[in-house]
Every structure is written in C-alpha cells, then in structure tokens.
Amino acid sequence: xxxxxxxxxxxxxxxxxxxxxxxxxxxxxxxxxxxxxxxxxxxxxxxxxxxxxxxxxxxxxxxxxxxxxxxxxxxxxxxxxxxxxxxxxxxxxxxxxxxxxxxxxxxxxxxxxxxxxxxxxxxxxxxxxxxxxxxxxxxxxxxxxxxxxxxxxxxxxxxxxxxxxxxxxxxxxxxxxxxxxxxxxxxxxxxxxxxxxxxxxxxxxxxxxxxxxxxxxxxxxxxxxxxxxxxxxxxxxxxxxxxxxxxxxxxxxxxxxxxxxxxxxxxxxxxxxxxxxxxxxxxxxxxxxxxxxxxx
Numbered sequence: 001x002x003x004x005x006x007x008x009x010x011x012x013x014x015x016x017x018x019x020x021x022x023x024x025x026x027x028x029x030x031x032x033x034x035x036x037x038x039x040x041x042x043x044x045x046x047x048x049x050x051x052x053x054x055x056x057x058x059x060x061x062x063x064x065x066x067x068x069x070x071x072x073x074x075x076x077x078x079x080x081x082x083x084x085x086x087x088x089x090x091x092x093x094x095x096x097x098x099x100x101x102x103x104x105x106x107x108x109x110x111x112x113x114x115x116x117x118x119x120x121x122x123x124x125x126x127x128x129x130x131x132x133x134x135x136x137x138x139x140x141x142x143x144x145x146x147x148x149x150x151x152x153x154x155x156x157x158x159x160x161x162x163x164x165x166x167x168x169x170x171x172x173x174x175x176x177x178x179x180x181x182x183x184x185x186x187x188x189x190x191x192x193x194x195x196x197x198x199x200x201x202x203x204x205x206x207x208x209x210x211x212x213x214x215x216x217x218x219x220x221x222x223x224x225x226x227x228x229x230x231x232x233x234x235x236x237x238x239x240x241x242x243x244x245x246x247x248x249x250x251x252x253x254x255x256x257x258x259x260x261x262x263x264x265x266x267x268x269x270x271x272x273x274x275x276x277x278x279x280x281x282x283x284x285x286x287x288x289x290x291x292x293x294x295x296x
Contacts, residue, residue, distance in 0.1 A: 004221075004224075005040070005043070005225060009036065009039075011232060013033065013239065017029065018238060023243065026239050026242060029239055030240060033233075033239060037232035040226075040229035041226075041229045044222050044225035044226040044229055047218055047219075047225055051219045055212075055215045058208050058212045058215060061205070061207050061208035062204075065201045065202075065205045065208060068198070068201035069201050071197045072194045075190050075191075075193055079194060082183045082186045085180075086184050089179050089180035090180045093173050093177040096172055096173030097170075099169055100170045103166045104166060113156075114156075115153060118149055122153065125142060125146045129146065265289070265292070268289060272290055273290060
C-alpha cells in the first residue's frame with residue numbers, strides 16, 4: 001500500500017504572505033508551490049495507475065468467476081438431464097421387476113423345494129427301498145412317498161420350463177437397472193465437477209472483493225494526492241496573480257516616474273528657452289536640452 005503523503009513537505013500559503021511578502025519572496029514561494037504541485041501530481045498519477053491496474057484485475061477475476069458460474073450452470077443442467085433419465089429407467093426397471101415377481105407368484109415358484117432337493121430326496125427313498133428289509137405295509141408307504149416325490153418333481157420341472165419368459169423379463173429389467181446406474185454415476189461425476197466450479201466461482205469472487213478493496217484504498221490515496229496537488233496549484237495561481245498585480249503596479253509607478261521626468265524636463269527646457277530669448281548665453285548642455293524638448 002502506498003505511503004501517506006508527507007505533510008511536512010507541503011507548502012502553506014497564507015493571506016498575510018500574499019499581502020506582505022516581497023516580490024522575491026513570492027517568486028520563491030511560487031517555485032516551491034509549483035514543484036510540490038508537480039510532485040503531488042506525479043504521485044496522484046502513479047496511484048491512479050495502480051488503482052486502474054487493480055480494477056482491471058478485479059474485472060478479470062469477476063470474468064473468471066462468471067465463467068465458472070456458466071460452466072457450473074451448464075453442468076447442473078446435465079445433472080438434471082441424467083437424473084431424469086435415471087429416474088425414468090429406475091421406474092421402468094421397477095415395473096419390470098414387479099412383472100417378474102407377479103409372474104413368479106402366479107407359478108408359485110417362490111414356495112416349495114428346488115429340483116435338486118426333490119431329486120436328492122427321491123434318491124434317498126429309493127436307496128432305502130433297495131437296502132432295507134421292510135414289511136409289506138412299510139414298503140407300500142415308501143413306494144407311495146417315492147411316487148409323490150416324483151410327481152412333485154415333475155410338476156416343479158414343468159413350472160420351471162415355463163419360466164423362460166420370466167428370465168427374459170428379468171434380464172431386461174437388470175439391463176434397464178444397469179443403464180440407470182450408468183446415469184446415476186454420471187450424475188455423481190457431473191455434480192462433483194459442478195461443485196468444483198461452484199467453489200472456484202466463490203473463490204474468484206472472494207479474490208475480486210479483496211482486490212477491489214485494495215483498489216478502493218488506492219483510489220482514496222489518489223484522491224488525497226490529487227486534492228493536495230490541486231490546493232498547491234490554486235495557491236500557485238494566487239501567487240502568480242499577486243505577482244502580476246505587483247508587476248502591473250510597478251509598471252504604473254514607472255510610467256508615473258517617466259511622466260514626471262518628462263514634465264520636469266519640459267519645465268526646465270522652457271526655463272532655458274526663456275533665458276535664450278532674453279539673450280543669455282547657453283552652454284552646450286542647455287542647447288542639448290532645448291533640442292530634446294523641440295523648442296530649438
């Protein structure tokens with residue numbers, strides 16, 4: 001920051017100085033006022049240049065912030081577009097998964113044992129039939145169980161054979177969900193990028209405010225120097241005006257002196273001329289005076 005003006009270097013002019021100082025003293029004071037004025041004008045010019053430089057940097061930072069704002073807004077628009085697509089796809093996926101659940105419910109596939117479990121149970125019962133010695137009654141009950149299990153197995157297998165359409169529906173739902181996830185990932189990436197531009201915008205505006213504060217201080221310093229220069233200029237003009245008045249007064253005084261001398265010379269010449277007419281002898285100096293006066 002610029003140093004404050006050294007008040008001790010300023011030149012003070014009072015009304016008493018104007019009225020009572022000698023011409024030489026006023027000429028000296030005029031020179032001092034002029035030199036200090038020029039020094040202060042130079043100082044004001046340097047401060048104005050620094051202020052203008054900072055104002056230009058402020059505008060650059062504001063422009064930079066605006067660019068980040070525009071990029072942020074552009075990215076936020078893209079975020080919203082991807083959000084809309086993600087939500088639409090998620091809604092579609094939810095509908096497809098709901099259709100899968102409804103189809104499974106219609107086939108009762110969620111209840112009961114799997115084919116592998118039923119097959120294993122059948123094999124265990126058959127192994128028991130083959131290896132154990134059973135009564136006629138127990139063997140009949142065992143055969144009935146085996147037949148029941150085989151019926152369950154065939155029924156289950158038949159239902160599963162009808163689920164190809166469900167699997168296709170499920171695959172489609174999963175693909176749609178995966179596409180929605182891609183859009184969600186894009187939302188996250190773009191939102192992070194938008195936030196980064198937002199942060200950079202805030203920082204650029206903060207820097208612009210700081211630089212603007214510095215520029216305002218330089219402007220105040222410029223005003224101080226310019227006002228001081230203007231005061232010195234005004235005083236310089238006052239002294240110059242006073243010197244012209246003094247010159248004019250001196251010229252008038254010289255005119256009066258010349259007029260008085262001419263009148264005195266005229267009167268002296270007339271006296272000499274009167275002597276000449278009376279027949280007195282004139283010396284060379286008297287003759288010269290008469291010639292100058294035009295009387296001879």
